[in-house]
Amino acid sequence: MDVLRKSTWSPYAAGALAGLLLVLSVFLTGKYFGASTTFVRAAGFVEQAVAPEKVAGMAYFLKEKIKVDWQFLFVVGVLFGSLASSSLSGERRAVAVPPMWEARFGASRLRRWLLAFIGGAVAMFGARLADG
Numbered sequence: 863m864d865v866l867r868k869s870t871w872s873p874y875a876a877g878a879l880a881g882l883l884l885v886l887s888v889f890l891t892g893k894y895f896g897a898s899t900t901f902v903r904a905a906g907f908v909e910q911a912v913a914p915e916k917v918a919g920m921a922y923f924l925k926e927k928i929k930v931d932w933q934f935l936f937v938v939g940v941l942f943g944s945l946a947s948s949s950l951s952g953e954r955r956a957v958a959v960p961p962m963w964e965a966r967f968g969a970s971r972l973r974r975w976l977l978a979f980i981g982g983a984v985a986m987f988g989a990r991l992a993d994g
Contacts, residue, residue: 869951886914897940898989899926900933 865871887895906928910917917923948954960973967973 867952869953893932895936896933896989897937898986900937901986902926902990903928903934914960 884895887893902922903926906923910928917928958971959969961974963974967977
């Protein structure tokens with residue numbers, strides 16, 4: 863299993879494997895994998911701990927119950943899978959500003975993190991807008 867010890871994979875091979883996994887998931891369970899609902903529910907968990915009466919009256923959480931389900935476990939699996947992958951490949955070093963980013967946009971950590979946050983927020987907004 864030397865392929866599991868590589869620090870990088872071909873994006874074509876990884877994409878093909880992800881596509882096959884998605885087809886298998888839909889075939890066996892009838893469900894597409896995704897994560898945006900899980901992040902909204904996680905925010906609901908946190909808010910419910912602070913202001914349960916507010917969450918109980920929110921229209922979204924009346925429609926989408928706050929629960930731990932297969933999508934939540936999928937997101938947890940992504941976290942632990944990435945940790946396992948980094949351990950197997952020997953690439954356990956956290957990098958605040960990757961070399962490719964630094965070469966193109968400079969070494970500013972603040973800029974990197976700010977743009978990563980904005981990009982994530984835009985992606986999440988789009989995913990939620992598409993109801994997925």
